[in-house]
Amino acid sequence: MRKKIVAGNWKMNKNLDETEALLAELSAKLPDTHADVIVAPTFVNLATAVNHLNSSVIQVAAQNMHFEDTGAYTGEISADMLLNIGVGTVILGHSERRSLFGEDDAMLARKVKKALEKNMQIIFCFGEELSDRKSSNHFKVVEGQLKNGLFNLPAEAWSSIILAYEPVWAIGTGETASPEQAQEMHEFIRKTIAGAYDSNIADEVTILYGGSVKPANAAEIFSKPDVDGGLIGGAALKCDDFIAIINAI
């Protein structure tokens, strides 16, 4: 079901004390909102976050997971491990995982399959590089990422998928896609899904925008008809900024 969502990807930020402090502040200041609010702290602080947010509407997500259940995968975390501590949502395919840690479409397809097998909710990230946009290949690149990562799934799997369009050139750079650029791509994404599946799935999927969303630009980006919320990086690390972004939706 299509929802409004504001999700904070904390990336490799916030130690245990800082995590607890930010969660306490967020819980205290969280406004009444029709949007789902999600935070994704680091793996080591996930259990703390789940416990801390036990009676809160704020949901907890992991930033990644492995595609196997158990085994000799040093440094990795499985879906079962996440579920076991109460984390049922996972971010997959973030551009930093793709570019810095070699996660390609084939690996992501395996991760998506595993998360679905475990009945997890997935926030699937994708988006073009600056060179793709400059060469007018951005639609083709996005279509390829969707096709390779998700279009082998059965129609019913889409109810567990949230999309996050994140143009790489806008991540952490301060350079945001204009609301029109975000809308244009989100509309294209829905049309592409409608072509591969049907218009019902395309209309119902939640599509977040990510890339330098701040209190100052959130309302305008979120006002676009095909933008259902945001995946927020830097601004999610400051309570007041994140709250302002939640208020903007």
Ligand SMILES: O=C[C@H](O)COP(=O)(O)O
């Ligand atoms: O996952 C979040 C995105 O990478 C956006 O990060 P940013 O808001 O710092 O640009």
